[in-house]
Amino acid sequence: MSATLTSTPAADGFRMPAEWEPHAGCFLVWPERTDNWRDGAKPAQRAWRTLIETIATAEPVTVLVSARQYAVARALLSDDVRLVETTTNDAWVRDTGPTFVVNDAGDVRGVSWDFNAWGGLRGGLYFPWDADDLVGPKICDLERVPVHRPGFVLEGGSIDVDGEGTVLTTEECLLNPNRNPDLSRGRIEQLLHAHLGTSKVIWLPRGVHLDETDGHIDNLARFVAPGVVLLTWTDDVDDPQYARSAEALAVLERETDAAGRSLTVVKVHQPGPLAITEAEAAGVDAVPGSQPRLAGERLAGSYVNSYVGNGIVVLPVFDDPHDAAAVATYERLFPGRRIRTVPGREILLGGGNVHCVTQQLPAGR
Numbered sequence: 001m002s003a004t005l006t007s008t009p010a011a012d013g014f015r016m017p018a019e020w021e022p023h024a025g026c027f028l029v030w031p032e033r034t035d036n037w038r039d040g041a042k043p044a045q046r047a048w049r050t051l052i053e054t055i056a057t058a059e060p061v062t063v064l065v066s067a068r069q070y071a072v073a074r075a076l077l078s079d080d081v082r083l084v085e086t087t088t089n090d091a092w093v094r095d096t097g098p099t100f101v102v103n104d105a106g107d108v109r110g111v112s113w114d115f116n117a118w119g120g121l122r123g124g125l126y127f128p129w130d131a132d133d134l135v136g137p138k139i140c141d142l143e144r145v146p147v148h149r150p151g152f153v154l155e156g157g158s159i160d161v162d163g164e165g166t167v168l169t170t171e172e173c174l175l176n177p178n179r180n181p182d183l184s185r186g187r188i189e190q191l192l193h194a195h196l197g198t199s200k201v202i203w204l205p206r207g208v209h210l211d212e213t214d215g216h217i218d219n220l221a222r223f224v225a226p227g228v229v230l231l232t233w234t235d236d237v238d239d240p241q242y243a244r245s246a247e248a249l250a251v252l253e254r255e256t257d258a259a260g261r262s263l264t265v266v267k268v269h270q271p272g273p274l275a276i277t278e279a280e281a282a283g284v285d286a287v288p289g290s291q292p293r294l295a296g297e298r299l300a301g302s303y304v305n306s307y308v309g310n311g312i313v314v315l316p317v318f319d320d321p322h323d324a325a326a327v328a329t330y331e332r333l334f335p336g337r338r339i340r341t342v343p344g345r346e347i348l349l350g351g352g353n354v355h356c357v358t359q360q361l362p363a364g365r
């Protein structure tokens with residue numbers, strides 16, 4: 001078993017690297033629960049297959065999969081994708097997996113936060129979540145990396161770092177009483193710094209409209225280089241997203257990062273607005289205690305929810321008029337990487353997107 005450490009990463013000289021730094025691999029979890037993924041999760045599994053095979057062109061991919069689905073996934077995925085039989089509650093490894101940290105010597109450790117399904121009994125999205133809460137330590141075991149257990153509820157999709165001391169997050173999520181009701185903003189900042197090796201938090205007020213995670217940053221705004229932030233945007237002042245993006249922009253325009261740099265903000269227009277169709281809603285099993293999926297409900301679609309891998313960027317597209325501009329924006333921001341698109345709608349129907357279902361393992365020694 002991986003050693004559980006009692007120090008903090010920062011005290012031991014570790015920091016969370018930016019996603020664009022080199023990776024040793026990427027983790028995903030195979031989707032199967034039919035109260036979140038329509039039509040027996042088959043359309044979602046096809047979407048995962050495309051995503052997995054795209055990332056596998058760039059770095060080694062490991063997929064955690066239940067015993068029930070092992071043979072199904074093995075038949076669908078290419079041989080170089082590693083499958084590991086693991087019990088989980090759903091497929092959001094960005095949030096259930098560890099946040100990896102590195103030091104200058106190339107050592108890697110995991111930080112395994114507490115997971116309460118995005119709000120526990122106060123608005124959480126499913127019950128139980130005990131198997132998901134163990135995904136972080138299990139991945140650390142698999143990778144033989146020591147693990148920190150801060151005892152603090154946090155999801156990987158609620159933080160974003162530049163790898164140079166700055167962490168971006170939202171008040172809507174991290175200050176939500178359904179995560180850590182007894183911790184003040186100041187104490188949360190201390191815990192972030194101690195576990196991410198950061199020294200500056202930039203707090204944006206709210207995430208994407210109707211994002212069921214309570215406003216995860218990875219759907220709203222993310223660092224794409226030191227001093228550069230990609231922000232989901234709409235030009236429609238009557239759209240509920242407008243005020244959210246505009247207030248985030250105002251904060252980003254007046255803030256500086258940990259190194260004292262002003263930030264350049266790049267806007268990417270949101271898709272849609274997108275909504276669940278009747279047929280899509282009808283394909284999801286209605287189960288008490290799970291998030292209902294209702295026809296006509298708006299989806300929290302965003303192109304910001306992408307994955308930056310070795311020499312590649314993978315972003316979701318939606319068969320939407322804004323897709324082409326989003327791809328062009330990524331091509332401009334990442335000139336040295338292949339820009340690859342994957343169909344994002346099936347993942348979005350489950351409540352997230354490409355970034356939410358991936359977790360990078362940084363390259364160590």
Ligand code: KQY
Pocket residue numbers: 036092094095125157212213216291350351352353355356
């Ligand atoms: O956005 C994410 N990081 C996760 C979304 C979870 C949705 C659960 N239905």
